[in-house]
Amino acid sequence: MASGLAAASLSASQSAGASGNVITVGTLYANTGSFATSSMPEYAGLQFWVKQVNAAGGMYVAPLKKKEHVQLVSYNDQSDPATATTLYNQLLTQNKVNVFVADFGSVLTAPAVTIAKDQKHLLFDITGSGTSFFSSGPNPYVALTSLPVSAVWPKPVVGLLSSLKIKRVAILYCQNDFDQAQAAAIKGFLASEHLQPVYFQGVPTTQSDYSTIVQAIKGANPQAVLEFGYPNNDIAFLNQLKSTNTHFNFVLTPFPGQLPTLFSQDVGAKALAWEYTYAVPPIMRVNKVNLGLGLNAFLQKFAPGKESTVNFLNVAGYNAGLAVQAAFAHATSMSQLGIRAGLTAVSGKLQTLEGTFALNKAGAQVGELLPVAQMVPHGAGFQFKIVYPATAAQKAMVNGTPKYPAPRA
Amino acid sequence: MPELESLEDVTTPPGTGASPARHAAARWFGRIAPLVVVGAVLGAGPSLYNNLAFLTTLAIYILLAQGVNIVYGFTGYLPFGFVGFFGAGIYGSSLAIVYWHVGGYAAIALGALTSVVAALILSPLLRLSGAYFALATLAASQALYFIVANESWTFGESGMSLPLLFSPTALYVISVVAVVVALIVVLYVRDSHFGLSLRAIRSDAVSAAMAGVNVVRTRTIAWLVSAALAGVAGALWALMTSAFYAETPFDLTISVYAIVFALFGGVRTAVGPVVGTVVLYSLYQYIGISNPQYFELIYGLLIVVLVLFLPGGLTSLVGGRGDRPAWWNRLVRRRAAPEVAP
Known part of the structure; x- marks a missing residue:
């Protein structure tokens, strides 16, 4: 053998x-x-x-x-x-x-x-x-x-929250390296502004039932909800916002920008309307x-x-x-x-x-930063609009202004 | 219950007419030969196929299959959640390295100890039997996974990252030594009064108890020994892999492979799990390299065919007549027929 x-x-x-x-x-x-x-x-x-x-x-x-x-x-x-x-x-x-x-x-x-x-x-x-x-x-x-x-990803999200003067932030994250690093980075930023998240909760990456969590977040009365998960978590969370008829003025999840076709099929354009996500290529051109x-x-x-x-x-x-x-x-x-x-x-x-x-000494990628996009209703579907750049060089890519508070779909 | 009559009945073939000295020599040869052959084959591995990650993983699976052999082969308890002990060994050794900065050998010992502690905590599961025991161990391994995966002190969220304590060659040598030690343990279990007690319990626990066997203690010792083997396997895996997330050590397919490898080679034997693992895991790698598109099909069909036609495992072909599959006995009889026909 x-x-x-x-x-x-x-x-x-x-x-x-x-x-x-x-x-x-x-x-x-x-x-x-x-x-x-x-x-x-x-x-x-x-x-x-x-x-x-x-x-x-x-x-x-x-x-x-x-x-x-x-x-x-x-x-x-x-x-x-x-x-x-x-x-x-x-x-x-x-x-x-x-x-x-x-x-x-x-x-x-x-x-x-x-x-x-x-x-x-x-x-x-x-x-x-x-x-x-x-x-x-x-x-x-x-x-x-x-x-x-992972910890570098939310840099432009922080800028966007600040520009919208959002102070009451709810953070829900899956307990894995990728998501926890993003949640911790945002929490750190809020701390530097002498703010605490109104909701900060980790869940297992295998979490699929968010119905109770959605109600708990609603009870905290946040101005923005940031959910950091993998695609299945994002899909389950957005679907349960829809099924519980819960509306927040600002919702961000990481993966709709990476897998728009999957999210269109599994969540639907209506539920994705006015939601924020990272703008990766080909959204970012x-x-x-x-x-x-x-x-x-x-x-x-x-x-x-x-x-x-x-x-x-x-x-x-x-x-x-x-x-x-x-x-x-x-x-x-x-x-x-x-x-x-x-x-x-x-x-x-x-x-x-x-x-x-661009690489740092440890081999980590520190260039290729991702701007923030918002999903704007367009006909029966939606289109991505880049609303906040991650670097000065990306300012030319911005093709929309953030719609806040998000209208009810 | 012939096994209970005496140890000699098990180790000495009846009616052979050979002298006691020759019996003793044959018994020792039967014990030493597997150690020499397995040690030599694994030792020669790198000169045949210089992929030390594969060879070390092979040795790790042999340890796991031997653990299954002890707990299932000799006691009849099928541990579907056996991977829980493997994961406990991985995290026991890894956390000892991270927090206490222990060396590689101490990490292996602490990995085994962690698994034994986990097995002690879970020992009440031995009150269950059959499918209930299998499912309970499965649930226990998943519970262990969720604890590890969701705690920051176990690095369940950020992933574990360990320093490299051994070179790949050194780690392989240690793995081969561990396999040989495991083989000695299994040979002891097979040939000792302790092993005899286990087989008696497997046949009928009530009768064994009436014959003076301490059923609870004997079973628990076997359970702990098998957990220790899984713990050593886990520690070796942690030292080899060094960067991993919690879902990998607790992946249920590891349990499935360990059970399949042990059954394929033949449980209740010393070399069966070794043969089963070497053949099936090498085949796994071979198909994965040469025909990856047909991997699931070929591997799945092979296991189905082998389970159907070789339920006692590969080693049953060379075992006693009663152990061999009926089709093999018929085949052998048919071949022998012309010689005895008038």
């Missing part, structure tokens, strides 16, 4: 090297299990990048002073972190990939972070924004490519780039005629590829630290369709 395993991995290596000199990029995807709906669009974005690069004759590799084709070596981890551990290791020890890219989210990225640090191999982390990955000091082997670390495609060009090439089906995770997968491309284009050597030096060289200067790519 062991020889069979070695043979299976050897065949993968051979196919990777079949086209001659190539740069091999290893990755995992989940085509089954709880992360499949998020992992597969991200993987499709990464595959699209490989296709684009190879169609252009390869990517420039600075230490070799020439272009090389890219070969993607990938395995299905089935949304299982234990399987992901052995498969990430497979990519490094058997396929000997040049660099590797993590699967979606913090849970499936966690095993890769360990292996990257342990084996000193450069990991491009697409969406694993857990603060614990980046809290143990400088780390040259992990680079977060597509999302800022960055077309002035110095590497890869701008957002509009990406939409046209990625899904010709079906641009509306493209979501943020497609963009995130493509953007991770661009980070790989930039790293090799500015690498000082073919060693892992040499490739990482390439990323350091472009940090703060690289402009992609997600905005400014």
Whole structure:
């Protein structure tokens, strides 16, 4: 069986090297299990990048002073972190990939972070924004490519609340790293203004019944309600606002901006009306780039005629590829630290369709900040209007003013 | 109840006519051979397939399957929530590293101890039996998960991040040593009076009690030993993975795999769970690499076929006639037939 395993991995290596000199990029995807709906669009974005690069004759590799084709070596981890551990290791020890890219989210990225640090191999982390990955000091082997670390996300929300002179804030969050970090950041801001949230409650990430919680929040009489959860939590919360006929003047949830089609289907346009969310690409359109495609060009090439089906995770997968491309284009050597030096060289200067790519010393993404959007009724559906920027450079993207208090739908 | 008559009845084949010295030698060979073979096979693992994460995970699953073997194979209690002890071991060792800055070996010991404490707390569940026991352990493991996942002092919300205390090679060597120690424990359980008592309880607890077996104490010891093995497995997993969220250590598929691996190899034997884990987990990895699109189909079909045709596990093919599946006995008889036919 062991020889069979070695043979299976050897065949993968051979196919990777079949086209001659190539740069091999290893990755995992989940085509089954709880992360499949998020992992597969991200993987499709990464595959699209490989296709684009190879169609252009390869990517420039600075230490070799020439272009090389890219070969993607990938395995299905089935949304299982234990399987992901052995498969990430497979990519490094058997396929000997040049660099590797993590699967979606913090849970499936966690095993890769360990292996990257342990084996000193450069990991491009697409969406694993857990603060614990980046809290143990400088780390040259992990680079977060597509999302800022969780605690940075609510920065523009804080600005928006302040501009609307909102002082009574209710915060409901799921007890996981991603959501708790955002809740804590907002609470910290309120404390600096000598304010306390009128409601501050954590619930398990598995929470699906919010009916009692909604009434408790209503009893606290908040001016704004911020619910930080994963997609299923956001959907359940918004649906129970609707079913209990509860109206708040300001409601923000993180995921409708990332998965608008899913939220339209599961919550409905009426219940989403005037709700706030983070504006990720393609809501946020960055077309002035110095590497890869701008957002509009990406939409046209990625899904010709079906641009509306493209979501943020497609963009995130493509953007991770661009980070790989930039790293090799500015690498000082073919060693892992040499490739990482390439990323350091472009940090703060690289402009992609997600905005400014900037890493701190721990490898956390501190550029690519997300503005706040409001969902404005439009015909039978809704459209996103960016109402508050995260940076001065994003001011040009603002195309609406916040409607506060939100009208009853 | 022939098992209760004497230990010799179990360890000495009746009517062999061999001398006591040869019996003793055969018994020792039967005990040492599995240790040597398993140690040698796992020791040679990295030279055959140099993916140490896979090999260490394989060793961890062997420990879990041996834990299931002790609690299910020898006592008949099927612990669907066995993953709870695994998770307790993971968090016991991890929290000891984070708060007390203990070394790797102490962390492994504390992981085992945490699982044993959890097993002691849950020992009243042994009053239940059958499906009620299986469901109660399942509920207990989920309760443990929710406690860990929702407390800040367990890093359930932010995720656990540990320093790397062992190199991958060192951790694999420790895992192999743990597997060999677990094998010695199972061999002891199989061949000792204690194991005999367990089998008596499994056959009929009331009769065993009337024959002088302390049913509660014997069962509880087996329960604690199996929890300790799961705790060691958990500690090794924590040291290998080092960054994880609570949902991973308490994932119910870990229980399912441990049970399936043990049953596939054959419970109530020392090497059955080892064989079952090596074959099925290697196959799991092989299919995952070579044919990921057919993974669920192939793996699922294989398990169904094996459970239907090999209910006693792989080792039943080489066991006593009564243990072998009927189709295998028929096959063997048919092959032998021409030699005895006139």
